[in-house]
Amino acid sequence: MFGRKRKVRRRLFETPLPDAWWVIIDRNVPYIRSLTDEDRKELGGHIQILLHEKRFEGCGGLEMTDEIRLTIAAQAAVLLLHRKTDYYPTLRSILVYPHAYFSAAERRLPDGTVTDQPEARLGESWFRGSLVLSWDDVLRGAHNPSDGHNVVFHEFAHQLDGESGAMNGAPDLESPTRYQHWAQVLGHDYNKLIEEVHKNHRSLIDPYGSTDPAEFFAVVTETFFEKPKAMLHRHPELYRQLAEFYNQDPAHAETDSETP
Ligand SMILES: [Zn+2]
Numbered sequence: 001m002f003g004r005k006r007k008v009r010r011r012l013f014e015t016p017l018p019d020a021w022w023v024i025i026d027r028n029v030p031y032i033r034s035l036t037d038e039d040r041k042e043l044g045g046h047i048q049i050l051l052h053e054k055r056f057e058g059c060g061g062l063e064m065t066d067e068i069r070l071t072i073a074a075q076a077a078v079l080l081l082h083r084k085t086d087y088y089p090t091l092r093s094i095l096v097y098p099h100a101y102f103s104a105a106e107r108r109l110p111d112g113t114v115t116d117q118p119e120a121r122l123g124e125s126w127f128r129g130s131l132v133l134s135w136d137d138v139l140r141g142a143h144n145p146s147d148g149h150n151v152v153f154h155e156f157a158h159q160l161d162g163e164s165g166a167m168n169g170a171p172d173l174e175s176p177t178r179y180q181h182w183a184q185v186l187g188h189d190y191n192k193l194i195e196e197v198h199k200n201h202r203s204l205i206d207p208y209g210s211t212d213p214a215e216f217f218a219v220v221t222e223t224f225f226e227k228p229k230a231m232l233h234r235h236p237e238l239y240r241q242l243a244e245f246y247n248q249d250p251a252h253a254e255t256d257s258e259t260p
Pocket of ligand 1: 218
């Protein structure tokens with residue numbers, strides 16, 4: 001990283017968020033209220049950098065506001081806590097639509113191409129450059145911190161996944177041994193989920209995670225932050241892999257009780 005960029009980041013990181021911004025964040029993202037003061041301070045620094053480096057763009061008639069920017073950046077910053085990070089380096093723009101923007105018909109991708117792939121989620125993360133979210137669903141996901149669904153965690157987990165060079169369910173893990181453990185544990189639980197979905201069994205992990213390994217990683221990230229105690233109990237190995245990657249232990253944090 002160039003020295004100037006590092007300097008700018010350090011200055012931003014040390015600039016406290018205005019109180020009025022914390023009011024918005026705490027109102028919209030109850031998960032963040034449960035963090036320690038130290039974590040909130042770190043989070044505030046990450047938020048400043050994300051707001052500075054990423055372009056937030058209102059689409060489909062949505063007017064961009066501080067509330068929208070903060071609600072998204074604050075949740076994206078949760079995934080960066082306690083970790084060495086380059087702030088989603090390939091992500092430049094966050095496009096926000098007022099409502100779920102997708103349809104089963106054709107839709108235009110940010111690069112101008114048109115796809116008729118049916119869209120099953122409320123946001124979408126592209127490997128290069130931009131990420132699409134619906135404001136409705138961002139708010140809904142944030143308001144309920146324990147239902148296991150959070151579209152911002154989901155889409156930014158895809159971004160982390162892509163940092164290893166490919167979106168394949170394995171983010172940058174630094175050592176070959178860690179990749180081996182990761183592949184073993186996530187592969188096992190991914191196959192188990194496919195089986196559960198096949199048998200129509202109820203699973204803790206959203207069945208959407210059985211789509212492919214990349215979706216599995218994004219979906220279990222949602223479960224890890226929103227249903228950590230249940231995940232620790234029912235998928236202890238998976239919980240440990242994610243706790244090591246995210247360097248966080250939400251199952252032992254003082255949070256509101258999880259909805260079963
Ligand atoms: Zn996804």
